[in-house]
Amino acid sequence: MNAPSTGRLYGLGLGPGDPELLTVKAVRLIQAAPVVAYFAKAGRRGNARKIVDRWLRPSCEELPLYYPVTTEIPFDDPRYVAELAAFYELSAKSIAARLSAGRDVALLSEGDPLFYSSFMHLFMRLKERFRVTIVPGVTGLSGCLAAAQAPVAWGDDILAVVPGTLPILALEQQLRTCNAVAIMKIGRNLAKVRAALAGAGLLERAIYVERATMEEEIITPLAQKIDDEAPYFAMIIVPGMGRRP
Amino acid sequence: MNAPSTGRLYGLGLGPGDPELLTVKAVRLIQAAPVVAYFAKAGRRGNARKIVDRWLRPSCEELPLYYPVTTEIPFDDPRYVAELAAFYELSAKSIAARLSAGRDVALLSEGDPLFYSSFMHLFMRLKERFRVTIVPGVTGLSGCLAAAQAPVAWGDDILAVVPGTLPILALEQQLRTCNAVAIMKIGRNLAKVRAALAGAGLLERAIYVERATMEEEIITPLAQKIDDEAPYFAMIIVPGMGRRP
Numbered sequence: 001m002n003a004p005s006t007g008r009l010y011g012l013g014l015g016p017g018d019p020e021l022l023t024v025k026a027v028r029l030i031q032a033a034p035v036v037a038y039f040a041k042a043g044r045r046g047n048a049r050k051i052v053d054r055w056l057r058p059s060c061e062e063l064p065l066y067y068p069v070t071t072e073i074p075f076d077d078p079r080y081v082a083e084l085a086a087f088y089e090l091s092a093k094s095i096a097a098r099l100s101a102g103r104d105v106a107l108l109s110e111g112d113p114l115f116y117s118s119f120m121h122l123f124m125r126l127k128e129r130f131r132v133t134i135v136p137g138v139t140g141l142s143g144c145l146a147a148a149q150a151p152v153a154w155g156d157d158i159l160a161v162v163p164g165t166l167p168i169l170a171l172e173q174q175l176r177t178c179n180a181v182a183i184m185k186i187g188r189n190l191a192k193v194r195a196a197l198a199g200a201g202l203l204e205r206a207i208y209v210e211r212a213t214m215e216e217e218i219i220t221p222l223a224q225k226i227d228d229e230a231p232y233f234a235m236i237i238v239p240g241m242g243r244r245p
Numbered sequence: 246m247n248a249p250s251t252g253r254l255y256g257l258g259l260g261p262g263d264p265e266l267l268t269v270k271a272v273r274l275i276q277a278a279p280v281v282a283y284f285a286k287a288g289r290r291g292n293a294r295k296i297v298d299r300w301l302r303p304s305c306e307e308l309p310l311y312y313p314v315t316t317e318i319p320f321d322d323p324r325y326v327a328e329l330a331a332f333y334e335l336s337a338k339s340i341a342a343r344l345s346a347g348r349d350v351a352l353l354s355e356g357d358p359l360f361y362s363s364f365m366h367l368f369m370r371l372k373e374r375f376r377v378t379i380v381p382g383v384t385g386l387s388g389c390l391a392a393a394q395a396p397v398a399w400g401d402d403i404l405a406v407v408p409g410t411l412p413i414l415a416l417e418q419q420l421r422t423c424n425a426v427a428i429m430k431i432g433r434n435l436a437k438v439r440a441a442l443a444g445a446g447l448l449e450r451a452i453y454v455e456r457a458t459m460e461e462e463i464i465t466p467l468a469q470k471i472d473d474e475a476p477y478f479a480m481i482i483v484p485g486m487g488r489r490p
Contacts, residue, residue, distance in 0.1 A: 021269070023383065024268075081490045112387045113391070115398065123394075123396065134391040136458070145381065146359060151369070153406065160405050161398065166403070213381070244365075245329035
């Protein structure tokens with residue numbers, strides 16, 4: 001841990017997309033931070049940057065961190081892992097340079113910083129050397145639930161959060177052993193996820209949600225969605241049926 | 246659905262306890278609402294009311310909804326279910342009276358309104374008759390993660406959210422089939438939960454979190470917590486070990 005003269009890293013959850021779904025604390029810290037860092041696809045402004053547009057002070061230094069590849073390249077390709085690791089190393093170095101110079105850095109994280117986020121990869125690389133404050137955010141999952149007005153779990157329901165990237169048999173097994181499910185990372189996995197839900201007898205209860213809390217929001221029973229086109233961040237929810245006095 | 250002259254019900258997530266972890270949207274809607282309703286234990290002010298203390302306008306009507314019983318009476322006792330159902334009916338009627346009179350009602354929900362909340366029981370009773378807007382909040386789970394600085398799930402990890410109220414064998418089975426776990430509703434279930442974690446070989450990785458983001462916050466490896474005393478809203482987290490480029 002460095003001397004207090006080094007800066008502090010803030011991991012700030014931005015919530016599911018609506019700029020008003022930032023917490024009061026995240027807004028305060030973004031406006032106080034001399035450096036604001038965020039992930040973006042190469043060549044784009046990025047969704048995180050878009051979400052904070054109304055909150056950012058013009059005086060802050062913006063530090064965009066551009067992914068080397070899209071999120072949909074096969075995860076088991078060793079080149080993908082190596083490229084991503086190099087990107088996280090370089091990003092951590094950029095941030096460390098500012099922290100070492102005594103400047104606080106606010107690192108933005110869509111959703112919640114510790115729930116399947118890219119923030120975690122930089123956090124693990126910086127947390128031994130610098131002081132860190134994490135401000136939790138509204139998850140994309142909670143954004144989907146609110147948009148769909150779908151209570152997800154009741155009483156003693158077990159809720160499984162399952163990535164759609166899993167093999168179909170692993171998906172189907174999970175679907176059979178819990179009471180409520182949120183399936184994330186839909187994208188090109190939609191046809192497989194649909195088959196797993198059908199196999200587990202859950203297709204009729206499944207709700208498809210795309211871009212929750214944002215302008216282009218789409219909510220529909222999955223059974224009524226006829227194509228298998230979906231963005232990566234789409235989600236499928238199967239609400240639980242637990243105790244309801 | 247009533248005519249637009251009736252009021253709108255707002256289900257507002259308050260987050261895990263720190264008043265600054267309300268969203269900007271929840272604060273705006275609380276300050277605009279002519280009626281603010283919240284759950285509380287009989288004879289107490291209640292945690293929800295405490296969280297919004299700094300945000301509430303003195304001009305609003307406060308509508309406290311007092312639980313008839315504590316949350317720790319056995320759930321399988323039929324008298325408990327009947328008493329709770331009567332309480333939810335009465336509460337829904339109180340709110341409906343105000344909505345019917347054309348007044349908006351903000352119903353507060355600790356954490357997120359659609360994630361294991363009491364809000365859902367009133368929502369189900371009111372949603373066919375009145376317009377509803379739900380504002381998602383930071384879950385108690387996200388509050389615990391931030392307080393413990395513990396990333397909960399990585400890459401393709403499956404995360405199970407499991408109530409500690411389940412029988413030990415069901416708990417242990419779930420612990421064996423997922424990669425990361427959040428066990429809620431600890432309270433008097435701690436000894437049983439500890440045994441289930443030990444049985445699944447997860448005791449060493451388990452983190453105990455109590456009153457996250459609040460003043461009396463306690464965070465400790467579960468293995469170092471020597472007693473089995475815990476409040477109902479304590480949580481145990483077993484972080485996943487998934488892909489980390």
